[in-house]
Amino acid sequence: MRILLVEDERLLADTVAQGLRRVAHAVDVVHDGGEALERIGVHDYDVVVLDRDLPVVHGDEVCRAITRQASPVRVLMLTAAAEIDDRVTGLALGADDYLPKPFAFRELAARVSALGRRSRSAAPPILERAGVRLDQHRREVYRDGRYVPLSRKEFAVLAELLRADGAAVSAEQLLEKAWDENADPFTHAVRMAILKLRRKLGDPPLVVTEPGVGYRIP
Numbered sequence: 001m002r003i004l005l006v007e008d009e010r011l012l013a014d015t016v017a018q019g020l021r022r023v024a025h026a027v028d029v030v031h032d033g034g035e036a037l038e039r040i041g042v043h044d045y046d047v048v049v050l051d052r053d054l055p056v057v058h059g060d061e062v063c064r065a066i067t068r069q070a071s072p073v074r075v076l077m078l079t080a081a082a083e084i085d086d087r088v089t090g091l092a093l094g095a096d097d098y099l100p101k102p103f104a105f106r107e108l109a110a111r112v113s114a115l116g117r118r119s120r121s122a123a124p125p126i127l128e129r130a131g132v133r134l135d136q137h138r139r140e141v142y143r144d145g146r147y148v149p150l151s152r153k154e155f156a157v158l159a160e161l162l163r164a165d166g167a168a169v170s171a172e173q174l175l176e177k178a179w180d181e182n183a184d185p186f187t188h189a190v191r192m193a194i195l196k197l198r199r200k201l202g203d204p205p206l207v208v209t210e211p212g213v214g215y216r217i218p
Contacts, residue, residue, distance in 0.1 A: 001046040001116040002177050005029045006036040006062065007078070008054055016049070019105050020112065024139065024152040024159075026179050033057025037065055044176055045073045046116045049108070050095070052079035060093055067094030074115035078103070113137075127162035129217050130206055134162055143201050153178055154197045157190070161207065161217050170214035 003020060007013035008031045017027045028043070030036050034056035040048065048066065052059035063075055077095040091098055096118070097111050113136075117125070127134040131144045139155060141148040150158065156178035160169055171190040179189065194215055198207050208216050 001025050001112075002043065003027045003112065003116075004036065004039055004043070004045045004048045006031075006033065006048065006054065006059070007051045008032060009051075016105065016108065019109065021152070023109060024155045025112070026156070026177065031055075033059060033062045036062050040066060040069075040071075040073070046177075047074050047076060047112050049076045049078065049112065052077055052081070063093040063095055074118055076108075076111055076115055127159060129162050129165070132158070132162065132201070132206065132217070134159055143206075146202075148200050148202075150197070150200060153189075153193050154200065157193050158197055161215060164216060166216060166218060168210045168214040168216040173214070 003025050005013055005017050005020070005027055007016065007029070010031060013029050013031065017029050020027045028039060028045075030039055033054040036048070036050070036054070037057060039045075040062075048062075050059050050062060054062070059077065059079075063077065066073060066075055074096045075094065076097045076099060077093075078099055078101060080101045096115055099108060099111060125136050127136070133142045134155075135141075136159065141150055141155065141158065157174055160174055160177050174190050174193075178193075194207055194209075198205055201207070206217055208218055210216060
């Protein structure tokens with residue numbers, strides 16, 4: 001998934017971002033509400049993890065802006081205010097979930113994954129096609145019953161190809177979903193990930209290149 005993490009406590013932001021990247025998510029990090037609104041206007045995020053008490057533009061206003069756009073992006077609001085009234089207010093603003101600080105990272109990661117599943121059109125936790133079985137919860141991939149060890153990026157790319165259900169996915173779309181904003185669109189990162197994925201999945205070759213269009217699993 002592509003995630004925007006909006007948190008002004010920089011150490012906390014770095015820790016959460018590293019944890020989410022370890023479980024194969026692409027994470028962009030900003031530290032104020034103004035930057036958050038700029039990124040949301042440019043990128044197609046699945047989930048926004050949004051601190052409520054932000055500088056420049058308050059988290060409440062960011063949440064309202066997302067709601068007004070009728071965007072499919074899901075919002076997990078974070079705050080040090082844990083009273084019931086605070087939670088109710090946060091949800092009333094349009095947040096999809098609410099997590100008080102301090103929190104356990106495992107719970108945050110689980111809530112993010114749950115929201116990510118809701119942001120997509122009925123994407124099941126297990127994706128299967130052409131003998132490949134990808135378990136998004138266990139982070140495991142099998143081809144014809146054989147376990148296939150994949151890196152985080154390879155796993156994310158394969159998941160996007162499987163979600164496309166036979167349609168071609170462009171390199172730009174793969175960059176948008178599987179890499180963060182630091183990825184250079186002019187590099188060969190996607191092509192190299194596809195080459196490694198093909199090698200690990202084995203024969204017969206599974207990922208097809210559609211010249212000028214992208215990649216697909218028929």
